[in-house]
Amino acid sequence: MFKLFLIEDDTSLFGEIKERLSQWSYKVHGVTDFSNVFGEFVEIKPDLVIIDIQLPKYDGFHWCRMIRSHSNVPIIFLSSRDHPTDVVMSMQFGADDYIQKPFHFDVLIAKIQAILRRVYNYSTELTNLKTWCGAAVDYEKNTVTNEMGSIELTKNEIFILKLLIEQKNKIVSRDELMNKLWDDKRFVSDNTLTVNVNRLRKRLEELGLGRNIETKVGQGYMAMEGNTP
Template sequence: MFKLLLIEDDTTLFNEIEERLTQWSYEVFGIHNFNKVLQEFTEYKPDLVIIDIQLPKFDGFHWCRMIRAHSNVPIIFLSSRDHPTDIVMSMQLGADDFIQKPFHFDVLIAKIQAILRRVYNYNTDKIELKTWCGAAVDYESNIVTLGTNSIELTKNEMFILKKLIDQKNKIVSRDELMNSLWDDKRFVSDNTLTVNVNRLRKKLDEIDLGRFIETKVGQGYIAVEEAEG
């Protein structure tokens, strides 16, 4: 069980996040004395820290700096502040990610899972995560995350994206997609497939990934990903 330290002074929000994270089998700790955040961090020895910027006494930037001076533990900022300088400051201080409030809880879970997997090199059957064009594609929660931005897909949209990514740089015919959707008890007609692909591409445009889903007229679709290097 991973231990998470949630540095949040809003009691209502803390309780809500704690309840949801506990449902995912995380052990969640809070701060009792906001004058002694570093001391309590040292006592808890968490595997990951989630921290707000606006806190009593000292802000989250201060405590991130203090924690980084002693540990490389992954840190996620969770804040209602969305000024670009706040995000830049977070990254410069060594944070691993920045999530703006209000947020979709599935986005938080996806980011936590991705960071824990990367840092601690663990595997889980609960979430299947793929990387495509620099984005984290979470098949379980239907979330695609690129940098600090995330989008949520419908089950059909994610099913189509998964089929394309599994055969990236290769054309997947419309017949293959529709037959797969039929076998998965999500039958769609030819017109519905077109609508779903267009919606998928439009959502991906929000994080500048729509251009990587190409239509091959008379053939099908292709998820393009250039080879690194």
């Protein structure tokens, strides 16, 4: 069953589209937080994205650009705007098609089927993407991205962040971190670990996430997310 991510804030239209697409055995996911569309995209890992232009918080072009910077997932714009510039911009941002509202459902379904038939297997591109505190952490590109921007980390920094995120909201001891860094053939001393964590926290501060890496004196470090137990 293909998973579709429908980014549409009109609840009535969303419900109608979801119902019709479900009849074709498509699993349709909607947006729960329009300020975190990209984070939800990463979590859902859809096979195709359908997106409106006029949305709360940020427009569809913004989300299309963010999605396309990390994935080749097919994207269809579905909008009531009919200006040629909108069509051109959607294609420039990497969309695969543009359908103007109102539309016939048979046309939408035909386009979805045609695109899915010709799309190559891009799904592995998302295996190195994880979400943390609303940000997308790309272990392949060594980047962290959220609404405030994108930063590129060093190999040690992304490795440490990955180890902390894998046990988020739990204390990871300094010994465990150094042992895993050693096993990965990137040995660091006790002092070097401190320096790398401080640099990681400083870089994350550019995205407003610096405080989410906490130091537990005499114990280790913790990647915080949401409410802790």
